[in-house]
């Protein structure tokens with residue numbers, strides 16, 4: 001039996017071997033990538049190699065990759081009213097976001113709160129394209145932000161269809177692909193995204209690195225968050241996190257080389273877990289099960305359970321899962337994602353997210369199922385009907 005089962009990959013993925021090696025080797029380099037001497041040029045070469053690898057993961061050109069301190073910063077960098085193709089003058093006056101975005105998008109970046117509008121999602125957790133189209137018909141110069149896959153439910157959003165609507169209305173589309181990258185293909189052109197956000201640690205690279213990636217070079221980020229030394233072509237000042245970026249590049253390359261194979265294996269484990277869960281608890285609700293989801297994610301609730309107590313019991317049994325987004329664990333607030341999907345607040349209180357990854361084993365899934373069986377058996381009598389021995 002595995003000692004601990006880490007099944008919280010959407011919170012953060014374990015460090016990949018390739019990323020660790022690249023980050024350690026880069027950490028041994030002394031040069032500042034902005035220096036012109038040999039040491040500096042060697043550090044610069046590592047960054048540029050990582051830029052090529054990260055660009056390749058989303059089919060972009062490397063000059064359009066801006067390294068940041070993570071997905072949060074990349075999202076905030078994108079959400080600015082002064083974002084336009086060169087030649088565009090008037091500021092963006094509306095920010096349209098789906099109701100299930102990560103808090104770093106929900107906070108609206110540098111848009112005034114009154115300019116931010118939420119687009120509803122269906123009960124299955126997909127953004128309502130009809131609502132988006134109606135809102136886009138309201139005029140103005142919109143910036144739209146829709147995630148490619150939701151961090152809590154794994155539901156994949158109809159981004160390509162949204163992109164067509166957004167562009168027809170003269171808008172710009174930002175896509176937070178933090179959870180999707182490395183799990184499903186994320187080609188910036190097929191998605192129709194103008195900007196894509198990635199986070200290194202979700203791919204198995206060190207934490208504290210991310211990227212905002214432009215589809216076209218002429219999309220101008222006129223409002224950098226970090227000003228100073230002019231690094232990242234003026235879009236993000238500050239000496240680069242060379243070790244983290246090198247790890248990011250190595251993880252991106254490893255992920256890209258094995259994407260289909262890893263996804264096929266992981267979806268097999270996830271589907272087995274869900275089948276066993278349904279056999280154990282016939283009244284379980286698996287959120288977003290009716291639509292296309294990431295291969296690695298399952299979010300579910302069983303009536304009568306409470307996620308906070310279940311998480312502790314699972315942790316004591318050696319199983320690490322989440323009650324939703326990692327950044328909101330510890331808080332008792334209901335998930336904004338489940339509430340946008342119209343999930344009853346009592347049921348939502350029991351929501352557990354299990355997320356797997358390329359190195360998850362059958363044994364870890366069994367470990368979770370055994371621990372969950374004990375959680376459910378501890379529920380008040382009458383509730384345990386239908387639980388398999």
Ligand code: PLP
Pocket residue numbers: 010011069070071072073075102104147149150151176178179199200201208209210326
């Ligand atoms: N966007 C989504 C969908 C996420 O799930 C996360 C992290 O959980 C982020 C953005 C933030 O990324 P980072 O942790 O790199 O700041």
